[in-house]
Amino acid sequence: MGNQYEQSKDELLEFLMNEYGQSITRLAFTYIKEKQLAEDIAQEAFIKCYQKLDEFRHESSYKTWIYSITVNLCKDKLRNWSFRNLIFSDFLSTRTKTTETPESRLLDFENNRIISEQIVSLPIKYREVIILYYYEEFTYNEISNLLNLKLSTIKSRLHRARLLLKRRLEGSTANGRHVQ
Known part of the structure; x- marks a missing residue:
């Protein structure tokens, strides 16, 4: 048995x-x-x-x-x-979306690379909530349980992480275009 x-x-x-x-x-x-x-x-x-x-x-x-x-x-x-x-290397490669033309694929790849680099450069407490929420698609409650933190802390960290990313990405450009 x-x-x-x-x-x-x-x-x-x-x-x-x-x-x-x-x-x-x-x-x-x-x-x-x-x-x-x-x-x-x-x-x-x-x-x-x-x-x-x-x-x-x-x-x-x-x-x-x-x-x-x-x-x-x-x-x-x-x-x-x-x-x-x-050194930062390939991150979230399986998350890139496919597009019509080689040019748009290249732009998407470059934008994703810049965004990925910015996410990975965030302090751990912000990086983990961004990854768990957006890429792994956990809910606030699941993240709260997973990290053993209060729900309000998760929401606050996610908000701060978004603001940090927004500020960092506003200055980033890819092939002369701002990252969207």
Whole structure:
């Protein structure tokens, strides 16, 4: 009987990895800003998830739970290691929209690159709410639970993050055009 339980546990982990693997790696990258380390953290998150599947109480969704594990691992890593000199690389590449012409694709790519660089350069407390709200599409309440912060704090941080981004992007240009 234990073997059947292990099999279902393995199947659940495989499902979670297929479902959330890319998102977890992208989330880790938004904190860490280093591709290989983000992939390592994502792997570590799924290992921890597997080890703690027995303790999962279904008080939240699997997605929220895995994101929470990942966020905590990233924050631990940030406390224990200096990330100030890491170089920004490809971010949110799977989020770029397709357009009609090569020229418009290039402009979209350049605009997305500038926006991505600005998001990743935000202080962590603002960066995480922007990523979780806009790119991972969590609700205010889900973000509040995920980060273990008051709902008012989430709303306030999101508002401040938007203002910071707006100010930073107003001066940015891509190919002579202002980023929209």
